[in-house]
Amino acid sequence: MGEISSLAHLVALMKQHGATRIYAKKLAPNDNSKNQIYLGGDFSALNILPHQKIVTDANEIAGSKRDRAKAKVSFFWLDANGKHRAPETNLILYPKYPEIRMSGFLKGCSAAPSAVMASRAEGRLLFLGITPDQQVLAFSANSQSPIAAEVARRVFEPLGVFWQIPLDPDQDANSKALLLDELRRIYQMQWIASEKLTRDGVRQPYSGRNGGGYTLESALNISANSKPDADYLGWEVKQYGVANFERYQPKSPITLFTPEPVYRL
Numbered sequence: 001m002g003e004i005s006s007l008a009h010l011v012a013l014m015k016q017h018g019a020t021r022i023y024a025k026k027l028a029p030n031d032n033s034k035n036q037i038y039l040g041g042d043f044s045a046l047n048i049l050p051h052q053k054i055v056t057d058a059n060e061i062a063g064s065k066r067d068r069a070k071a072k073v074s075f076f077w078l079d080a081n082g083k084h085r086a087p088e089t090n091l092i093l094y095p096k097y098p099e100i101r102m103s104g105f106l107k108g109c110s111a112a113p114s115a116v117m118a119s120r121a122e123g124r125l126l127f128l129g130i131t132p133d134q135q136v137l138a139f140s141a142n143s144q145s146p147i148a149a150e151v152a153r154r155v156f157e158p159l160g161v162f163w164q165i166p167l168d169p170d171q172d173a174n175s176k177a178l179l180l181d182e183l184r185r186i187y188q189m190q191w192i193a194s195e196k197l198t199r200d201g202v203r204q205p206y207s208g209r210n211g212g213g214y215t216l217e218s219a220l221n222i223s224a225n226s227k228p229d230a231d232y233l234g235w236e237v238k239q240y241g242v243a244n245f246e247r248y249q250p251k252s253p254i255t256l257f258t259p260e261p262v263y264r265l
Contacts, residue, residue, distance in 0.1 A: 019129030023162035029120040036101035050134035069093040084111035116140040186219045197223045213239035
């Protein structure tokens, strides 16, 4: 199959292996296998990267014992020959700062791109493809690669520390289209039991009257929160309950605006 030498080729391979969302991160010198990969100054990356249950373990650091929270990731390196599992990949949560990092992504994987990911060179790129079955497909490129040069010429929509890479590389990322794709995916799941995604990434059954909204957010990998910021890619996502679809007749316009005034001091 040859080398992956273009963004279109990479996107096609990720889609072939099931990716429905693709992100890219420009790696800083400290983003390497020794210092881990920085994923943001808060825990919002937990809503982007699928992961297993968050657990706490004891970590020996400089003779002192500290607890840290981490979560396993079903992580695979992608190349022209297929995908290769990196079984020791974890998301590490540092609540003191706060921030989240990724570690262990080279361990146990002989096909991992060690030369790129152990380097401190500027201009490296990390691509992450997300599949519906919660896998993360990864590909890295050094600063001299054709893919890096191609990405440098284009403008992509940001999401935290990532850029959103469109599934059609000939078009710029379109947040509305991406949101509609996600809503279509959720619609095709048919009936979903009411649930709530907690801040530590655990989906729990939920029986409250506002369960529709929490369930929609959970399906979008959005943890329950009280932040006024938009929910997904700059869009505010709301649930509207209907008792009977066949008999439903709207009595008033549906608005996302609250009638109460907001005061800021």
